[in-house]
Amino acid sequence: MAHVLGVSRGRLLLIDSIRAGELARFRDLVARRRERIPLQHLLGTAAFRHVELAVGDGVFVPRPETELLAGWGAERTGTGALVVDLCSGSGAIAIAIADETRAGRVIAVERSAAALPWLRRNASAYPVVEVVEGDVTDPRLLSELHGAVDVLLCNPPYVPDGTAVPPEVAEHDPAEAVFGGGDGLEVIRPVIELAAALLRPGGALGIEHDDVHGEAVPALLRADGRFDEVTAHDDLTGRPRYATARRRWDAG
Structure with missing residues (x-):
């Protein structure tokens, strides 16, 4: 959800509303993850030590x-x-x-x-x-x-x-x-x-x-x-x- 909203995970609790399009995108990502597509491919990045890498x-x-x-x-x-x-x-x-x-x-x-x-x-x-x-x-x-x-x-x-x-x-x-x-x-x-x-x-x-x-x-x-x-x-x-x-x- 943080990825969909474009915020850090720490700021999720400060979000008081989600648009219908954002919710639909989140549900789509969850469905694709159920298909065993790597989370990193869905996000387009992979965390590694102190950096974020583009992957796909x-x-x-x-x-x-x-x-x-x-x-x-x-x-x-x-x-x-x-x-x-x-x-x-x-x-x-x-x-x-x-x-x-x-x-x-x-x-x-x-x-x-x-x-x-x-x-x-x-x-x-x-x-x-x-x-x-x-x-x-x-x-x-x-x-x-x-x-x-x-x-x-x-x-x-x-x-x-x-x-x-x-x-x-x-x-x-x-x-x-x-x-x-x-x-x-x-x-x-x-x-x-x-x-x-x-x-x-x-x-x-x-x-x-x-x-x-x-x-x-x-x-x-x-x-x-x-x-x-x-x-x-x-x-x-x-x-x-x-x-x-x-x-x-x-x-x-």
Whole structure:
């Protein structure tokens, strides 16, 4: 109702009358929500940490769980830092970093032609955010930045193929932003390889993953040999959700 009336939720109690057209629009939105259309698509925006992002058809709706990864990254972003957000989608992580830190440069990488307009629209208000169209599985991506990145964050497609998902996801989120191959790790594996090349010694890496990957992703990071301080993190519901690591100082 606040969306229909164009007021904040806190001001709803001050509204003493609603026009017939406004009530009809509200009822229409409720009916569409019953059809399992995501609320964020109905509103045209998604809240993420301290920002509101434009979202709609063709772009993945950012989730509250990812706010934890973004917060972890923000805590490790110093003044003038170079930050890379892979699989950026709507730009949620990149824009949160730009909004909350004094990063010098934030590079948001996305390959989807449908998602890129949303990313560019959201990033337009943040001069430090640069949008790059690219494939995170390409080892040549951002090769000019090898060994220079301070913080690298990624919320990749990671749901194992064939996993049942709610209608809001199955019918409205882009499949390429949700599913990550048979074991859900087909994008995460090359992201780890790319991160090892891009990060400077001591640089920070954070990767979101499915709750079935609580052991697998940390194991991949350890097996790579170029990371230390590998740590598993739970989400708001206590499920395994993201892994972090530091680029080793003594690794080539």
